[in-house]
Amino acid sequence: MHFSLVDIIGFLGAFGTTISFLPQAIKTIQTKDTSGISLYMYILFTMGTAFWLIYGILIGSLPVTAANAVTFLFASVILSYKIRYK
Amino acid sequence: MHFSLVDIIGFLGAFGTTISFLPQAIKTIQTKDTSGISLYMYILFTMGTAFWLIYGILIGSLPVTAANAVTFLFASVILSYKIRYK
Numbered sequence: 001m002h003f004s005l006v007d008i009i010g011f012l013g014a015f016g017t018t019i020s021f022l023p024q025a026i027k028t029i030q031t032k033d034t035s036g037i038s039l040y041m042y043i044l045f046t047m048g049t050a051f052w053l054i055y056g057i058l059i060g061s062l063p064v065t066a067a068n069a070v071t072f073l074f075a076s077v078i079l080s081y082k083i084r085y086k
Numbered sequence: 087m088h089f090s091l092v093d094i095i096g097f098l099g100a101f102g103t104t105i106s107f108l109p110q111a112i113k114t115i116q117t118k119d120t121s122g123i124s125l126y127m128y129i130l131f132t133m134g135t136a137f138w139l140i141y142g143i144l145i146g147s148l149p150v151t152a153a154n155a156v157t158f159l160f161a162s163v164i165l166s167y168k169i170r171y172k
Contacts, residue, residue: 010141013154016134023126036119040109048102055096068099 018067021074028078032085039086042079049075104153107160120168128165135161 003011028034049072056064089097114120135158142150 006141006144009137009144013134013136013138013141016130016137018134020127020130020134023130024124027124027127028122031122033122036114036117036122038110038113041106041113044102044106044109048099048104048106050099051095051102052099055092055099058092058095 014063014067018071021071021078025074025077028081032081034078034082034085037078037082039079039082042075042082046072046075046079100149100153104157107157107164111160111163114164114167118167118171120171123164123168125165125168125172128161128168132158132161132165 028037049068052064052068053072056062056066056068114123135154138154139151139158142148142152142154
């Protein structure tokens with residue numbers, strides 16, 4: 001399998017935006033400090049990743065499905081903490 | 087132009103994940119409360135959207151380019167507030 005520079009730039013984008021929610025989830029779980037976190041952001045974002053996930057499954061795209069399954073999980077954790085510890 | 091249900095689900099995903107950063111940016115600007123926000127999340131996320139933006143331009147995809155230009159702007163504002171008011 002051969003990847004072009006363009007593919008690699010796309011992978012870096014997918015990796016960065018997906019993995020970025022991990023340090024936020026860890027911080028939120030550890031500190032329970034959600035005062036500065038927007039409830040509306042995480043409602044919209046979690047719903048958005050759910051739609052992306054369904055879209056990825058429907059078009060048979062493994063990268064879209066996998067990236068959004070991971071992001072949906074992280075976003076759901078942050079959202080549930082925001083609701084629980086607002 | 088005709089959109090399928092699959093296309094509409096994809097658009098809902100793109101719209102949700104893009105617009106979600108607007109209420110977070112507004113909240114952060116108004117309250118300057120960034121204690122619960124992860125610096126590493128916004129470094130990774132802002133870099134990720136920058137790569138997505140370059141990728142969108144390189145592959146000539148208007149949806150990828152437009153969505154990530156907007157998200158990059160919102161994420162940059164939140165990141166700059168996190169650095170300024172940590």
